[in-house]
Amino acid sequence: MASVASATSAPSSHKAADTVIQLAQTHKPKPDPNGLVFGSVFTDHMLTIEWSLQEGWQKPHIQPFGNLSMHPGCSALHYAIQLFEGMKAYRGPDNKVRLFRPMLNMNRMLKSAHRACLPSFDCAELMECIKKLVDLDQDWVPHSDSASLYIRPTLLGTEPTLGVKKPSSALLFVILSPVGSYFSTGAKPVSLWADSKYIRAWRGGTGDCKMGGNYGSSIYAQYEAVDFGCQQVLWLYGDDHQITEVGTMNLFLYWINEKGEEELATPPLDGIILPGVTRQSILELARQWSGFKVSERYLTMSDLRRALEENRVKEMFGSGTACVVSPVGRILYQGENLHIPCEGSFPPLASRLLKELTDIQYGRTPSDWSCII
């Protein structure tokens, strides 16, 4: 409420213009972009911004990358009052560094902050702070048309008491990591384990926000998927086994639907699905092309199984900032392997989307989705 915020002297947002920069004295060696394990190497600097109920947002600090000093009673460590975002900076053939629709990430981060009872902030100011950080560490953006610099904004409750309540202090920080492909198998089709034994998210929960708790609770099922010879979990929902998402990816089915229409379909944003930036971009691109129907609709495992039996499935793929577009080759469901068509290893629509998206991301195609730093 603007009236409340302006009635106090506490700043309602940090200001990028106030950023205090302390340069690192040493510089780490840059890794080979071909051998990168996702999120394991970090750049020389990080951004930190503190908030307290009494004093509001403090000045942003860009400082040498290093450990955080945290009170052992703090609410991020006990009650998972925490959220994050994931975005990337790409180096183009013109050597310019670009972000991809970064305000979508900022807006989603603000929505997560609201759900987590963490403080709100001005998205444009945070974006400017992140640009300053990426600009300072721009040598870390890989010279590569497949690698990029992953940007991880994080917001934590730092209330140093054990009551379960809205935190009266918080820490926003941003770290940067040069990355290659998210999956260690590279661009090969992924295999998914679909079982209703574990549920990722539910209505009335936090599945549509990027809160830490959605992820920690998923890892157990992920290892059960591996035990069954699959790479990832396809999370189902409800008695009718609705297809929802993969946890690190949204899902798309490209098929001839029950009415005989050629359709690209993905589950709707009904509260249990993460509203992915890549998901939204694929929907918008495909709607521009207008060669087939594009739908946000429910899809069940029996819809999929019937369509496979009737040879109506053309492609299935995941989408996400980490993987961009990742074809699905196989789903293990109720003891049966459902094989999804994958011409070559990267089917035509997935390939077209991957090319279109990465051409924009790397600046090979001009687009107002691209934001030069």
Next chain:
Amino acid sequence: MASVASATSAPSSHKAADTVIQLAQTHKPKPDPNGLVFGSVFTDHMLTIEWSLQEGWQKPHIQPFGNLSMHPGCSALHYAIQLFEGMKAYRGPDNKVRLFRPMLNMNRMLKSAHRACLPSFDCAELMECIKKLVDLDQDWVPHSDSASLYIRPTLLGTEPTLGVKKPSSALLFVILSPVGSYFSTGAKPVSLWADSKYIRAWRGGTGDCKMGGNYGSSIYAQYEAVDFGCQQVLWLYGDDHQITEVGTMNLFLYWINEKGEEELATPPLDGIILPGVTRQSILELARQWSGFKVSERYLTMSDLRRALEENRVKEMFGSGTACVVSPVGRILYQGENLHIPCEGSFPPLASRLLKELTDIQYGRTPSDWSCII
């Protein structure tokens, strides 16, 4: 798998006998036990034990209470790979310090660790480490028959990389805080907001484990409860609005049931309810008394409403380590205030249970549930 553990040299548990103690140089003043805000003051020492996949559990360290140094990419901060326990040490009239059924907490912690993909440990060894810590800070156990020393064991994933996976390193720590009543209103009956808009836990999730994500996601609803003039959320489940728990308390209904039987009932442990130590103790005590039926059974809001209309409700109360027993006076449900009978402010069965439990906890009644330090 025992065979796997013994095939490596990595210790499968920390050993209390290896504990390294570094004493604090200064001692903080002890607070007045009457003015304590839950979990806001901590003692002079803490216990920390590190684990890594390569080296297993390291030596336990008891050291001065202080901030933790955490990698900003660590999995406890991004993916809520974290869990905790809550237990108390009580000072009796004989000046001895006792724990209450502490192995139940250790076993539940191990179960949470399994679900969170965090390392397992020997519960008895951890218990011994905690006893050493409480013994060292025993002057902090309040000289009071209502206050106690709250013990907060915590286990965090400290994997310093951003892939969503089982952590290869972890930190177990224990902090201690002298506490009075959990609710700032003291022993007055609490008011609950019952609405199906938010759901705490669901089958296939983590509601039966003490993982951080269960709590962070609940705070938003908690403030909506306050907006509606209630203190806490009564979490409902399913289309029939089953009564589940309060998040910080399990719930009991003492009533004449549909069959005309006098019954003490609490929802069953079906995966969405936290298996509370106080809940279990109340069930066991009440079954020993054998004056009425004691049931773990489903209870819906319409069961409760009908029983209230027919004057069949005798008492309703919550149970938990923090609050022990806390009568419920009012539930706001579908716009209607349901008033629960509360003779005086503490009805007879709740009073009897509170007295019996605290007599054991403070050592006024000998019991093998009590564990002298």
